[in-house]
Amino acid sequence: MTTALVTGASAGIGKTFCEQLAAQGNDLIVVARDAARLEALKNELELAHGVQVEVLPADLADRAALQRVADRIADPQRPVDLLVNNAGFGLRKSFIHNTIEQEENHLDVLVRAVLVLSHAAAGAMRARGNGAIINVSSVASFLASGTYSAAKSWVTVFSESLASELEGTGVTVTALCPGFTRTEFHQRAGIKAEQAAPGFMWLAADRLVRDCLADVAKGKVVSVPGPQYKVITSLLRVAPRSIVRKPKLVRRHRPNKED
Numbered sequence: 211m212t213t214a215l216v217t218g219a220s221a222g223i224g225k226t227f228c229e230q231l232a233a234q235g236n237d238l239i240v241v242a243r244d245a246a247r248l249e250a251l252k253n254e255l256e257l258a259h260g261v262q263v264e265v266l267p268a269d270l271a272d273r274a275a276l277q278r279v280a281d282r283i284a285d286p287q288r289p290v291d292l293l294v295n296n297a298g299f300g301l302r303k304s305f306i307h308n309t310i311e312q313e314e315n316h317l318d319v320l321v322r323a324v325l326v327l328s329h330a331a332a333g334a335m336r337a338r339g340n341g342a343i344i345n346v347s348s349v350a351s352f353l354a355s356g357t358y359s360a361a362k363s364w365v366t367v368f369s370e371s372l373a374s375e376l377e378g379t380g381v382t383v384t385a386l387c388p389g390f391t392r393t394e395f396h397q398r399a400g401i402k403a404e405q406a407a408p409g410f411m412w413l414a415a416d417r418l419v420r421d422c423l424a425d426v427a428k429g430k431v432v433s434v435p436g437p438q439y440k441v442i443t444s445l446l447r448v449a450p451r452s453i454v455r456k457p458k459l460v461r462r463h464r465p466n467k468e469d
């Protein structure tokens with residue numbers, strides 16, 4: 211039995227990771243801002259699977275709160291065997307229409323939190339000679355469209371780089387790159403899901419997480435679940451940058467008239 215720490219555990223992909231990891235008999239540490247949802251998840255998973263779930267509420271954009279999570283990960287008395295850096299969100303507007311504070315908050319959750327928590331985990335896991343880190347990136351990391359895509363590009367490249375640095379230490383790093391997945395993400399970002407992409411482009415979180423965990427077991431560094439996204443990302447990897455920058459490939463966050 212191992213212990214996994216999952217950020218963004220209160221909803222969507224993070225919650226699905228918790229459900230599947232608990233069903234496999236793993237203890238959990240669940241991190242997000244909504245403490246009530248985390249407590250409900252703890253009760254549900256402890257009852258269903260007989261595992262231990264520790265609730266650690268934190269806003270990952272808050273440096274002190276983030277440090278508390280990093281300290282928990284690095285605690286040698288209570289080892290964390292799997293870190294899932296999953297918390298994230300999309301901004302409702304495009305770069306020039308956001309305040310710099312909104313952009314910095316976004317960057318702090320999507321990038322800085324991944325950096326700080328991976329650092330805490332990699333050091334502790336390397337010292338023990340085993341462990342795994344999953345960084346939830348995006349298919350958008352293969353595009354050049356908006357600060358979301360820029361931040362996710364950082365997550366994918368960082369994960370690949372850390373995986374190389376840790377090769378042979380017993381610690382694996384995997385960037386999970388989901389395509390459109392049915393969660394609360396689009397509603398929170400003010401995106402109408404039905405207009406965002408055609409039906410065949412949508413993934414179920416259950417299948418996404420199952421495929422990712424299978425890729426982690428195989429030691430895969432980049433996990434792209436779904437045959438449609440395997441094809442798209444293979445093409446994007448070799449496409450000229452002018453195609454990668456094509457605005458039509460992604461939804462633009464345009465402000466409403468009243469904004």
Ligand SMILES: NC(=O)c1ccc[n+]([C@@H]2O[C@H](COP(=O)([O-])OP(=O)(O)OC[C@H]3O[C@@H](n4cnc5c(N)ncnc54)[C@H](OP(=O)(O)O)[C@@H]3O)[C@@H](O)[C@H]2O)c1
Pocket residue numbers: 217218219220221222223224241242243244245247268269270271296297298299300319346347348349387388389390391392393394395396398
């Ligand atoms: N859904 C997609 O189509 C899709 C595609 C590609 C990549 N992704 C990535 O997948 C990851 C999970 O997203 P999701 O689709 O599962 O979205 P979701 O259903 O909206 O869940 C997002 C999670 O992140 C947490 N979170 C957001 N801001 C936070 C903060 N400041 N501090 C701590 N936790 C925070 C939320 O919890 P609280 O509100 O309780 O804090 C929630 O648990 C994200 O990194 C996202 O970028 C999603």
